[in-house]
Amino acid sequence: VWRKHHPDLIILDLMMPRVDGWRVCETIRTEDETPILMLTAKSEDYDRLFGLTIGANDYMSKPFNPQELVLRVKSIFRLIDSSKPPSTEKRETIESGGVVLITTTREVTAHGTSVKLTVKEFDLLLLLVTHPKQVFSRSQLLHQIWDTAYDGDTTTVTVHLRRLREKIEKDASNPELLHTVWGIGYKFDPGESG
Template sequence: MSQKILVVDDELNITDVCKKYLEREGYQVIVASNGEEAIEKWQKEHPDLIVLDLMMPRKNGWEVCQQIRDTDDVPVIMLTARGEEMDRLFGLTIGADDYLTKPFSPRELVLRIKSIFRRVNKGNNSSALPENKLIYNSLAINAETRTATVRGKLIELTVKEFDLLWLLASHPDQVFSRNHLLNQIWGVDYFGDTTTVTVHIRKLREKIEEIPSQPKYIKTVWGIGYKFEGRDN
């Protein structure tokens, strides 16, 4: 069965063009014209990927993405006409996997979708991790269930947040550059830049660190990247 893509935009010409190009590539395409309809289609159709416009009536793209991320890790490509740094950073912060600035090439959209699906399939087919559980003080990470707890409390992590945490925690004291983390977690064919890593590290710290501005686990190595520190119980 072909993969299903939900395209959300209030501009009919954009949804028409996207639908045409994506169906030509063999994807099933569902279309929504506003945020409320996007939520309805997402709940009903369970798409494999969502292309989501930022500025829409009823619910904007940020609100839609946040609601979806509460329960679903479906990949999201966000469309924005603004192209401003803060919009891009906020989109990544709330869980968008990639972004495109309007006007964009439909061919580029197809390439980015294929890139995301390759990364997802690679992750699904990856071999078993050498160890299933890691414990550092009050932080416990379980690779088998893909869960993390802090002082016994379950922490909600996105797919990429967990992958990033596991990579760092399973290699304590090893320094990773931002480019290395980007290639390892998002893949060498990812179109974004290392800002993605910075945003995800900040979100991870907010979730697992007692004082995010003074991290105990994920340390910044200035001029290089990050490393994980912690003592086994």
């Protein structure tokens, strides 16, 4: 349905007949950056984190206050507007370590193979690639890529880095690009091995 109507934002219930909201969210994220607000009767941290990990922009538990829903939607649009690159940005293609990012179309190629990334995976990779060798803590990455409301829980950063490695590294268990700096965080450094 979203393909036909091109909505500005999708409010997605986790508990739907036939297909659950998680699967719908994942499907949308492989094709589209439309903001997604997930609704669910489940309030467990795992469900919230999983929803955010697969690409939801925000998460609300039912029952909820309609005014809060409106505020959350406004907050999502504010974050999207503030993260848009300036229209005068000249650098459209970034290449490093066999990885090519086309910022205007958000396409990624790794070692000659096209790679499909979620919105957050792309944003995370773009940040790291444009700051080579700079070490980012998990909290810094949360602050830069995700809503600061989720500051303090870095699980989603760890999951996204693992998925990124699986998609862009030749061998995810022996990364040559995305390195863990133990006790601190992560960095993109194609010149460092192991």
